[in-house]
Amino acid sequence: MSEKPEDPAEERHASWLELFFDLVAVAGVGQLAHLVHGSTSWADVGLYVVCFLAFWTAWMCFTVYGNVVGGAAKTMPVLAAMAGLVVMAASVAGIHGDHAKVFAIAYIAVRVLSDRVWEHRKDGVRVLVDWPVAHMGFGVTPWIVSIWTPDSWRYWLWALGVLVDLVITFTFSGKRLTENVTAKLASRRGPAVQATAARLDTAHFGERLGLFTIIVLGEGVLTVTDAMAETPKWDRPLYWTALAALGLLATLWGAALREGSGGIPYLAADRLKPRLLLPLHCLVAGLLAAFAGGLGDAIESVGHEHIETSTRWLLAGCVAALAVIGALCGLKSGRRAWWAAVVLVPGLVLPAVVGFFGGSFTPVRVLWLLVLAAGAGLGGWFFARRITARGEAGRGVRPV
Known part of the structure; x- marks a missing residue:
């Protein structure tokens, strides 16, 4: 069973099957x-890093499938994958115990x-040359071995599997992959099957990719809401x-989606090839999801008047990392060097202040400093637009 084929002349958007499939990302990120x-x-x-990479990779394997085949996507395999991802998400709570094996088995499946x-x-076999990891490869082997290994080895094998997938992403050529699949098909018995790129x-x-980023930011909103609901005393500091916290999420939304592309801060469309875009999206989404968890801790810390050191560094580190990614992507997209400096200087200095000297800061002071750090790029963009608009007005050009 598959969805109704699309009219190629129409602008393509996410199908109902793809949107339904994305619901597993809500559960998984949470x-x-x-x-x-x-x-x-x-x-x-x-x-967290290893499990997020595994969950994101499993989700992406079917996201790229839906992207390539469009309305011809087979419904039952997508729903089966959705069930597997649900099992992975549910296993996270017991990942330190027996549920670790369940997580691995669901991932392999x-x-x-x-x-x-x-x-x-x-049509034969389609070979996705833009992202070879979509086809099962060597990266799954350590996960299979981990089912029978002691707990102390299991997570290291998972990390090895994820690392192998990353190596394949950056080094395995699409042409070579197509040739390997063609040779494999030629060795099969029965009618000849073609491999097409x-x-x-x-x-x-x-x-x-942007929809996934919205889901991750939504987890941040949910975390803030839950933390507020569980706080017994509501006062001005809360x-x-x-x-x-909401200002931070809005700022990150503006950088990643309003001024970015594919959920990557300040990246213009079609500036990165898929093999670099996909790992970068995973990195940004992982940072945002970890940041969402830290926001909940920050809200819960209001009554203690300080944020725990680990949470403070988590929040500061995520903002600093996103600032570096945003500055580099902005430069790649044609933005000026002065704008990159506007992003980097406060984006690195203010998180460093929070990390090294924020032990005595109240939660509200920590978060507002991070708002300034994360919003510097948007401020620079707004300033540049005002300067451009004034220049056009001076030349008698009406702003668009």
Whole structure:
């Protein structure tokens, strides 16, 4: 069963099947954020990174499938993958125990299924040259081995599997992948099956990546809401802290979606190839999800009048990392060097102040400093637009 084929003349948007599939991202991001919510362990941070990469990769395997085949996407495999991702998300709460095996098995099942959906009886096998990881590869092998290994080795094997996928992403050529698949098909018995190269629909793909980023930012809003609801005493510091948290999320939304592309801060459309765009999107989404967990801790810290050191560094580190990514992507997109400096200087200095000297700062002061750090790029953009508008007005040109 598949959706009704689309009219190629119409502008393409996410289908109902794709939007329904994205609901698993809501569940997954919410569960994964809990790994760093209230945690003071670097081991938990490392486990969060590995689990987020695995969940994002499994989600992306079917996102790129829907992007390439469009309305011809097979409904049942997508729904089956959705079930697997739900199991992965539900397993996160017990990831330190027996549920770790369930997480690994569900991940393996989704990856195996993602490899099979590219086969079609009439069209042969499509090979996604823009992102070879969509086809099951060596990166799944450590996950399979981890099912029978002791707990102390399991997470290291997961990390190895994720690392292998990253290496494949940057080093394995689409031409070589197509040749390998063609040779594999030639060795099969039965009727000959052709392998054809497939490319991503970049315009539609940017929308899909942006939707995932919206979901991650929505988790931040939900975290702030839950933290407020669980706070017994509502007073002025709580209101101002919550307002600062929402201001931070709005600022990050402006940088990643209003002034960015595909959920990447300040990136113009079609400036990066998919093999670089996808890992970068994963990095940004992971930072935003971790940041969402830290915001909940910040709201809960209002009564203590200070934020725990680990949470403070988590928030500051995420803002600083996003500032670096935004500045580099802005330069790649043709923005001026002075604008990149406007992003980087406060985007690095203010988080450093928060991290090193913010132990005595109240939560509201910490968050408002981070608002200034995260919003510097938007301020520079607004200033540049005003200067341009004044110049055009001086020449008698009406602003658009």
